[in-house]
Amino acid sequence: MSEGKTRRPKAETPKGFRDYFGAEVTERKAMLDAIAGVYHRYGFDALETSAVETVEALGKFLPDVDRPNEGVFAWQDEDEAWMALRYDLTAPLARVAAQYRNDLPAPYRRYAMGPVWRNEKPGPGRFRQFYQCDADTVGAASVAADAEICAMLSDALEVVGIPRGDYVVKVNNRKVLNGVMEVAGLAGDDKAAERGIVLRAIDKIDRLGEAGVRALLGEGRKDESGDFTKGAGLGPGQAEVVMGFVSAKRESGAATVARLRELVGGSVLGAEGVDELETIASLLGAQGYGPDRIVIDPGVVRGLGYYTGPVFEAELTFEILDEKGRKRQFGSVAGGGRYDDLVKRFTGQAVPATGVSIGVDRLLAALRAKGRVAADSAGPVVVTVMDRDRMADYMAMVGDLRQAGIRAEVYLGNPKNFGNQLKYADKRASPVAVIQGSDEAARGVVVLKDLVLGAKIAASATLEEWKDRPAQIEVARKDLVSAVRKMLAQ
Amino acid sequence: MSEGKTRRPKAETPKGFRDYFGAEVTERKAMLDAIAGVYHRYGFDALETSAVETVEALGKFLPDVDRPNEGVFAWQDEDEAWMALRYDLTAPLARVAAQYRNDLPAPYRRYAMGPVWRNEKPGPGRFRQFYQCDADTVGAASVAADAEICAMLSDALEVVGIPRGDYVVKVNNRKVLNGVMEVAGLAGDDKAAERGIVLRAIDKIDRLGEAGVRALLGEGRKDESGDFTKGAGLGPGQAEVVMGFVSAKRESGAATVARLRELVGGSVLGAEGVDELETIASLLGAQGYGPDRIVIDPGVVRGLGYYTGPVFEAELTFEILDEKGRKRQFGSVAGGGRYDDLVKRFTGQAVPATGVSIGVDRLLAALRAKGRVAADSAGPVVVTVMDRDRMADYMAMVGDLRQAGIRAEVYLGNPKNFGNQLKYADKRASPVAVIQGSDEAARGVVVLKDLVLGAKIAASATLEEWKDRPAQIEVARKDLVSAVRKMLAQ
Numbered sequence: 001m002s003e004g005k006t007r008r009p010k011a012e013t014p015k016g017f018r019d020y021f022g023a024e025v026t027e028r029k030a031m032l033d034a035i036a037g038v039y040h041r042y043g044f045d046a047l048e049t050s051a052v053e054t055v056e057a058l059g060k061f062l063p064d065v066d067r068p069n070e071g072v073f074a075w076q077d078e079d080e081a082w083m084a085l086r087y088d089l090t091a092p093l094a095r096v097a098a099q100y101r102n103d104l105p106a107p108y109r110r111y112a113m114g115p116v117w118r119n120e121k122p123g124p125g126r127f128r129q130f131y132q133c134d135a136d137t138v139g140a141a142s143v144a145a146d147a148e149i150c151a152m153l154s155d156a157l158e159v160v161g162i163p164r165g166d167y168v169v170k171v172n173n174r175k176v177l178n179g180v181m182e183v184a185g186l187a188g189d190d191k192a193a194e195r196g197i198v199l200r201a202i203d204k205i206d207r208l209g210e211a212g213v214r215a216l217l218g219e220g221r222k223d224e225s226g227d228f229t230k231g232a233g234l235g236p237g238q239a240e241v242v243m244g245f246v247s248a249k250r251e252s253g254a255a256t257v258a259r260l261r262e263l264v265g266g267s268v269l270g271a272e273g274v275d276e277l278e279t280i281a282s283l284l285g286a287q288g289y290g291p292d293r294i295v296i297d298p299g300v301v302r303g304l305g306y307y308t309g310p311v312f313e314a315e316l317t318f319e320i321l322d323e324k325g326r327k328r329q330f331g332s333v334a335g336g337g338r339y340d341d342l343v344k345r346f347t348g349q350a351v352p353a354t355g356v357s358i359g360v361d362r363l364l365a366a367l368r369a370k371g372r373v374a375a376d377s378a379g380p381v382v383v384t385v386m387d388r389d390r391m392a393d394y395m396a397m398v399g400d401l402r403q404a405g406i407r408a409e410v411y412l413g414n415p416k417n418f419g420n421q422l423k424y425a426d427k428r429a430s431p432v433a434v435i436q437g438s439d440e441a442a443r444g445v446v447v448l449k450d451l452v453l454g455a456k457i458a459a460s461a462t463l464e465e466w467k468d469r470p471a472q473i474e475v476a477r478k479d480l481v482s483a484v485r486k487m488l489a490q
Numbered sequence: 491m492s493e494g495k496t497r498r499p500k501a502e503t504p505k506g507f508r509d510y511f512g513a514e515v516t517e518r519k520a521m522l523d524a525i526a527g528v529y530h531r532y533g534f535d536a537l538e539t540s541a542v543e544t545v546e547a548l549g550k551f552l553p554d555v556d557r558p559n560e561g562v563f564a565w566q567d568e569d570e571a572w573m574a575l576r577y578d579l580t581a582p583l584a585r586v587a588a589q590y591r592n593d594l595p596a597p598y599r600r601y602a603m604g605p606v607w608r609n610e611k612p613g614p615g616r617f618r619q620f621y622q623c624d625a626d627t628v629g630a631a632s633v634a635a636d637a638e639i640c641a642m643l644s645d646a647l648e649v650v651g652i653p654r655g656d657y658v659v660k661v662n663n664r665k666v667l668n669g670v671m672e673v674a675g676l677a678g679d680d681k682a683a684e685r686g687i688v689l690r691a692i693d694k695i696d697r698l699g700e701a702g703v704r705a706l707l708g709e710g711r712k713d714e715s716g717d718f719t720k721g722a723g724l725g726p727g728q729a730e731v732v733m734g735f736v737s738a739k740r741e742s743g744a745a746t747v748a749r750l751r752e753l754v755g756g757s758v759l760g761a762e763g764v765d766e767l768e769t770i771a772s773l774l775g776a777q778g779y780g781p782d783r784i785v786i787d788p789g790v791v792r793g794l795g796y797y798t799g800p801v802f803e804a805e806l807t808f809e810i811l812d813e814k815g816r817k818r819q820f821g822s823v824a825g826g827g828r829y830d831d832l833v834k835r836f837t838g839q840a841v842p843a844t845g846v847s848i849g850v851d852r853l854l855a856a857l858r859a860k861g862r863v864a865a866d867s868a869g870p871v872v873v874t875v876m877d878r879d880r881m882a883d884y885m886a887m888v889g890d891l892r893q894a895g896i897r898a899e900v901y902l903g904n905p906k907n908f909g910n911q912l913k914y915a916d917k918r919a920s921p922v923a924v925i926q927g928s929d930e931a932a933r934g935v936v937v938l939k940d941l942v943l944g945a946k947i948a949a950s951a952t953l954e955e956w957k958d959r960p961a962q963i964e965v966a967r968k969d970l971v972s973a974v975r976k977m978l979a980q
Contacts, residue, residue: 009546011588011836014573017540019586025536033523041892043870043899043918046515050507050619051541051575051605052563056499073542073573075565083504083563085541085575096509098501105917107902115541129540140902144881148902151889286882287889346501380533391634392776399641399777402531409533412597412630412638427595428533 016122017129027373028364031160032113032133035358038156039111039135042148047110049092051117055082057095059345073119073128085117089134090342090355097138097353098346107140113360125361136355138343143276146171146310146338146354147283153314153334153356154293160363161372166318167333170297173277174307174337176260177245177298179270183263184234184241197232202246202301210243217242248298253281256296276310302335311337312356320369330366334358379429381408381484384422385415386437393441397434397480404481406488425451432487434480445474450487506612507619517863518854521650522603522623525848528646529601529625532638537600539582541607545572547585549835563609563618575607579624580832580845587628587843588836597630603850615851626845628833633766636661636800636828636844637773643804643824643846644783650853651862656808657823660787663767664797664827666750667735667788669760673753674724674731687722692736692791700733707732738788743771746786766800792825801827802846810859820856824848869919871898871974874912875905876927883931887924887970894971896978915941922977924970935964940977 013019020028036046055068068074074084086092089112097108113133122128135152137145150169157167177199181187186195201208201216208216215221217239220231234242244263250256257278264270277296284294300313316330336356343351367373383398385391394410401408409428411421425433433449440446454471475483503509510518526536545558558564564574576582579602587598603623612618625642627635640659647657667689671677676685691698691706698706705711707729710721724732734753740746747768754760767786774784790803806820826846833841857863873888875881884900891898899918901911915923923939930936944961965973 008838009549009836010544011547011585012544013540013585013589014542014544015567017542019540020536020538022535022537025538026530029536040516041895041897043897045512046510046519047512048510048515050503050509052504052507052607052619054500054502054504057501059499073565075563077505095501095503099503105914109899117542129542137902141904142881142902144885144900145902147885148900155892283882283885286886346499348498391632392773395634395637395773396776402645405531407531407533409599410634410638412627412632412635414631424595 014128016120016127018127023373027368028131028360030373031364031367032131032360034159035133035156036111036113038152038159042109042135042152042155044109044111044135044152047093047096047112048114049086049089049096049112051085051115052083053086053092053095055084057346058084058087058091060084060087071119073117087118088116089114089132089357090136093134093136093138093355094342095346097343097351101343101347104138107145108138109135110138111135131360133358133360134355136353138353139351140354141352143279143310143338144283146276146312147280149336149354149356150280150294150312151284151287151289153312153336153358154289156358157314157333157363161367161370162316164293166370167293167314167316169294169312169314170300171277171280171294171310171312172296172298172300173273173310175269175273175276175309176264177273177301179264179267179273180241180245182267182270183265184238186234186238194232194234197230198234198242199301201232202242205246205299210247213246214239214243245298249296253291253296256298257281260298273309280310302337306339307337308340309338310354311335314358316366318370330369332359333363333366378407379425379431381406381432381434381488382421382425382428382430383408383410383434384418384425385411386418386435387441388415390436390438390441393436397436397446397477400481401484404485406481406484432484434484436477440474444477446477446480447472447474448483448487450490453490504618506610506617508617513863517858518621518850520863521854521857522621522850524649525623525646526601526603528642528649532599532625532642532645534599534601534625534642537583537586537602538604539576539579539586539602541575541605542573543576543582543585545574547836548574548576548581550574550577561609563607577608578606579604579622579847580626583624583626583628583845584832584835587833587841591833591837594628597635598628599625600628601625621850623848623850624845626843628843629841630844631842633769633800633828634773636766636802637770639826639844639846640770640784640802641774641777641779643802643826643848644779646848647804647823647853651857651860652806654782656860657783657804657806659784659802659804660790661767661770661784661800661802662786662788662790663763663800665759665763665766665799666754667763667791669754669757669763670731670735672757672760673755674728676724676728684722684724687720688724688732689791691722692732695736695789700737703736704729704733735788739786743781743786746788747771750788763799770800792827796829797827798830799828800844801825804848806856808860820859822849823853823856868897869921871896871922871924871978872911872915872918872920873898873900873924874908874915875901876908876925877931878905880926880928880931883926887926887936887967890971891974894975896971896974922974924974926967930964934967936967936970937962937964938973938977940980943980 055074060068060072068082068084072084072087074082077083115129116132117129150171154169158164181195198217201213205213212221216231217234218231220229222228248256248259248263250259257274260274264274281296300311302311302313313332314334315332318330319327320330322328334356338354340350340352381401383394385394398408398410411424431452433451435447450471457471545564550558550562558572558574562574562577564572567573605619606622607619640661644659648654671685691703695703702711706721707724708721710719712718738746738749738753740749747764750764754764771786790801792801792803803822804824805822808820809817810820812818824846828844830840830842871891873884875884888898888900901914921942923941925937940961947961
């Protein structure tokens with residue numbers, strides 16, 4: 001293009017962002033609607049905060065720098081104040097809980113669903129805008145609130161189409177782990193670095209196995225490439241205590257609790273954590289949520305810097321094939337736990353809170369893998385245009401179909417080439433094409449083409465099996481709606 | 491606060507933004523869901539583009555400035571490229587139509603619903619983030635596409651709860667107006683300024699009346715404050731042609747069309763516009779959309795710089811009281827029309843397009859004014875906690891209610907003060923409180939408190955009218971669900 005001409009803008013989605021078309025939108029929406037129905041029944045209220053927050057409220061501003069930290073999309077407003085797009089739904093909840101603390105019910109149960117934005121390097125399957133779906137209870141110190149979240153998570157998974165037996169909600173408690181740390185001699189501020197290494201090691205057990213974790217608890221571990229990761233430097237006795245925790249899960253919840261009680265020994269905090277787990281299990285049991293749905297599992301170690309009490313994670317237990325064709329469990333689709341310091345940033349007062357976040361894209365992928373997506377993504381009936389002067393007739397047909405609740409379109413492109421109209425119907429995944437030339441119009445009939453059956457016949461070696469079901473029928477114009485309905489039902 | 495202490499962030503919504511709570515979210519959602527159902531039935535596909543666009547694609551960048559123009563929230567990405575939040579849903583559609591032109595069906599019918607952002611001075615009821623709800627057909631030159639949009643808009647208004655007779659979709663055509671301008675001697679590039687003044691004058695007829703518009707068509711107009719607005723300087727004959735257009739509406743569509751045909755005289759473009767209006771009316775008539783729903787109205791003059799053919803506007807015709815207590819018509823809640831140059835910016839090729847945008851907040855306000863909001867915003871049944879050691883019993887009750895599909899909560903705050911629990915139930919707009927102390931537990935019963943009735947009794951001068959309906963009943967624990975259901979149904 002020469003310099004003199006006006007440069008045309010590029011038509012492209014910004015790097016790291018994506019667009020969602022048709023069923024990609026409606027399937028996600030159907031899933032979130034079903035989840036919202038469960039949350040609503042549990043008494044949670046919807047909250048939709050502004051997408052924009054002050055950077056100050058988000059906390060993505062270090063006192064000694066003059067620009068927001070990495071991770072958010074930020075700009076300065078007309079008063080030079082920094083604004084940013086929210087990076088999650090929890091930070092806005094903390095702001096709202098502080099801002100409206102005199103007006104909101106206490107405790108405040110809320111759910112939120114919507115996009116969040118991360119200014120991070122995009123990668124395969126990693127986007128800079130994605131959906132989150134959170135439910136939190138703010139202002140309830142009782143672990144009954146945690147138990148309720150676990151029950152609700154279980155209900156939410158079932159309502160979107162994950163059958164009982166194909167998922168498990170695992171519950172653990174940060175206090176138990178801290179108690180175990182005490183017993184292992186890892187309490188106190190001066191041991192924070194070791195505790196961090198221990199936490200990260202436990203978190204890797206699925207990938208590294210017991211031997212790998214033991215190496216990281218001790219001197220360190222050399223991986224396959226020869227790289228060395230420094231360990232926590234625990235002695236054999238200390239490592240034994242930690243490994244005992246990781247493998248404390250027993251056949252029954254009661255047995256797991258008993259084993260954890262042994263492990264936390266004289267730690268007051270640890271004993272409190274075990275009591276809480278026991279209470280959660282008994283509250284859930286009273287509502288009929290047994291270990292077929294929710295289990296105590298000390299193997300769950302997630303986001304531990306953040307959580308202060310119970311933590312939970314929902315895992316899908318059915319197998320899928322990974323990118324290399326190997327069978328593996330689908331894995332985690334949701335997680336959460338108790339946290340206490342978020343509102344304190346604003347008000348100085350600690351407010352107990354607990355919540356869960358469902359991984360929208362992962363759960364949707366699981367539903368697709370199981371063929372469980374619920375939205376009505378069927379293509380429309382396409383009324384073709386044989387005679388452009390009779391557009392009013394075709395629009396009357398499409399009007400009749402729509403009135404009857406049938407998704408339908410009239411072809412609005414240039415009708416000259418009839419082949420293009422059938423190609424269009426194909427692209428629209430249309431189940432039925434309606435055709436009426438002047439001959440059919442004179443006789444008061446329309447032709448219905450069963451495009452689903454047509455595609456099957458085209459893909460099939462023999463016509464034999466379809467011979468009783470014609471791919472094309474002629475019906476009276478007045479029977480259009482009933483005949484289309486019958487064809488759609490086949 | 492002293493300099494030495496860590497400064498606490500302010501908990502506040504950024505200026506010009508707002509948060510939406512509970513029913514504010516679900517009522518809007520229910521309305522948009524109902525509209526989406528209509529759009530889907532018409533064969534429109536959902537599209538959800540990224541909230542972020544390159545400023546280049548949005549076109550909010552003048553070639554000779556180094557920052558995006560006013561009106562958008564913008565920032566530079568890691569490659570120094572300017573990004574911005576979308577300010578409407580049409581610019582992203584144009585980008586998508588160009589970017590995916592080989593993959594999308596042609597014509598492409600799409601709807602989009604979601605927030606947009608405007609970097610403008612906020613004011614009362616004017617926010618920097620608000621919802622738009624658009625439906626457009628890209629790639630259809632036929633006015634059948636415009637007629638379809640009008641029919642769909644009519645259906646959408648009825649499905650959300652605006653009864654027939656309480657709204658009208660008005661249709662006009664930009665080509666007719668241009669034809670009238672030709673007749674009035676206002677064609678040609680050198681008359682652009684005059685045409686602009688004429689357009690703005692016509693647009694003000696509701697406010698200024700015929701005399702005010704005539705003044706603006708002539709020398710100019712002095713308003714009540716004494717400010718003078720320069721007019722278009724038309725002679726009396728020219729002004730007569732323009733005023734004839736504005737008042738061309740007749741009793742029937744056919745009569746209006748006949749009057750318009752007189753007015754456009756020998757203008758080819760004008761005659762084409764009148765033909766298009768006639769075609770639209772006949773296509774709509776064939777589908778049963780008569781003048782009780784959709785009318786030809788030359789008084790509709792909207793966003794005229796943008797539109798190239800048919801334009802439409804939906805007005806609600808019922809009266810509301812304005813802020814000064816005066817009766818006035820509710821007015822416009824949706825509008826749109828045909829535009830052809832948006833995709834051309836990207837590809838160089840003109841692509842015909844037509845669409846409509848529903849004013850989400852205005853339509854929602856209309857539904858609220860008519861008491862027609864649909865969402866289930868009832869508060870939950872609240873199970874109170876009389877004895878904190880029996881939390882499992884209370885959770886079992888709430889579990890039973892939820893299993894039966896009844897929205898219910900157990901009180902999760904500190905149960906010590908029972909009065910606080912009833913205050914909580916009140917704040918939650920709870921219809922029923924469930925109470926079970928140790929005495930009731932021993933007898934296997936629960937007490938149900940009808941809070942709706944209780945509030946009525948409290949507000950009433952006499953208990954007489956309520957005497958047959960006790961505000962509090964005792965039922966067997968096993969009958970909890972059925973008794974609550976009965977109380978909710980009253």
